[in-house]
Amino acid sequence: NRRTTRCHNTGTAPSLSQRGGGLLLRAVSFSSSRCHGVSSGEGSAQPAESGSGQGQYRDTVLLPKTDFPMKLTGQKLLDKELEIQQDCKFADLYSWQRERKAKKEFCLHDGPPYANGDPHVGHALNKILKDIRNRFEMLRGRQVHYVPGWDCHGLPIELKALGELGTSGLSPLQIRQKAREFAEGAIARQMAAFQRWGVMADWDQCYYTFDGAYEAAQLKVFQEMHSKGLIYQDYKPVFWSPSSRTALAEAELEYNAEHVSRAIYTTFPLATLPPNITKEAGLDSVSVLVWTTQPWTIPANQAICYMPNAQYSVVKRLDNSELLLVATERTANMAALLGTELEVVSTFTGSQLEGGICKHPTIPSKEVPLLPANHVTMAKGTGLVHTAPAHGMEDYSVASQFKLSVDCIVNEDGKFTELAGPELHNLSVMNEGTDRVISMLKECGSLVKEERCVHSYPYDWRTKQPVVIRPSKQWFINTASLKDKEALQKVRVLPESARSSLLAMLDRRTYWCISRQRSWGVPIPVFYHRETGEALINNLHTLLLVMHWHNQKECVYLG
Known part of the structure; x- marks a missing residue:
């Protein structure tokens, strides 16, 4: 037995010593935190001397050689992770797998996060779990189709954008401009985090709900649903948030x-x-x-x-x-x-x-x-x-x-x-x-x-304040008509209990409020009479709005 100056393990471990052209397995007791090994030639090793003599045994240790650092902390760790991402070309993985031949395609529709703040652990859980599934399908030989996106409209963004200013003294156009600028800043920060986490995606082809083309597609769907009698305007009770001054869906x-x-x-x-x-x-x-x-x-x-x-x-x-x-x-x-x-x-x-x-x-x-x-x-x-x-x-x-x-x-x-x-x-x-x-x-x-x-x-759920039920003239989806369709029965739902929950919701709620009393959002494509307030909606008016939204870069709402 001998005492060494440093060891990775404690207790008893084998060392190799060469004698007479053969290998002799000897038990060596370690008592410190690092092992240098034993010398060749003689059957027993001599204690290492202090100073430069300690290095004479290093070349005799039979361990793999690697330049990978055993431990990194602080900025060195972050720099090394970025170096690995760049050397391994993480950013090119998605485009590479899209170009290879595959018999089947796996498409994952990304439920978008709100563009209303900095990235947090909830974003990490969402994106990393999706990335694990995408990589699993890629390893199975499938071609992954995944387009990340952001929900850029709604009250959460409007509240964050305006902060303590509120809506007093601001026109709808000013509110929309501030909300858009805030959403764009949040998207930039979140996207940088998702890329830093190594999420496999084409980050140059994301979708944003405030894009003109995206909004135009929404308006077109609205027109189609209205023509089928699935959307109507009525005066009836809705969940109303006094703290937000708007109607809410369930x-x-x-x-x-x-x-x-x-x-x-x-x-x-x-x-x-x-x-x-x-x-x-x-x-x-x-x-x-x-x-x-x-x-x-x-x-x-x-x-x-x-x-x-x-x-x-x-x-x-x-x-x-x-x-x-x-x-x-x-x-x-x-x-x-x-x-x-x-x-x-x-x-x-x-x-x-x-x-x-x-x-x-x-x-x-x-x-x-x-x-x-x-x-x-x-x-x-x-x-x-x-x-x-x-x-x-x-x-x-x-x-x-x-x-x-x-x-x-x-x-x-x-x-x-x-x-x-x-x-x-x-x-x-x-x-x-x-x-x-x-x-x-x-x-x-x-x-x-x-x-x-x-x-x-x-x-x-945004202001954490109680709501009331009060009647208001709003736009609704006729869910009573939707539940008569058999389309849901043809969809594979996992887990199956989710199908029952959705059907129960449709039975319980015969209508769904889709209009909101806010400035930042996709508008209802309807014209109103200035004096009577009567709604006027037809295919021509919707087409004009769709063309307007599709061809513009900035989202300017019609009064």
């Missing part, structure tokens, strides 16, 4: 499971007893009990909905003799909630409620009908649903069926309009407006119970 929402609402139980006095219910003693003073997590929608109430096949009961509170109409199977829950016993006075089916009319609690001159609806459930509440058609999707369906008015009481900033009354005008519906509505219900004696409700609620 894909632009994120649901906050920790949202806290002030849920209330309130009464609507029964003004006209349903004809199918025998008038018994005391039933003329019955009040319909409803539950809602959005008290601010009470002033917009147009009806109360019930489930036709369910059982309903008139119950008497033993603490104050008040008569309430609730679903029979919710009676026990109501008794526990109110902290009093409920005595059942009479029971009947929901269909017998037809023809009943209630008084509105905060608007004395207003009366609202009792109407059947399929969306009523018994999972929560009282089995009777307060219905405000302007501020609920299912509510709007009921209004369409029974020809109810759809009056919006909330403006684009999320505040009550004049239609809500002088007491509520200009109050934020999610804050002081809710407080005031609850106070009004207390003053008129209709508020039965208030509770804190933690539930899932939609938020604007």
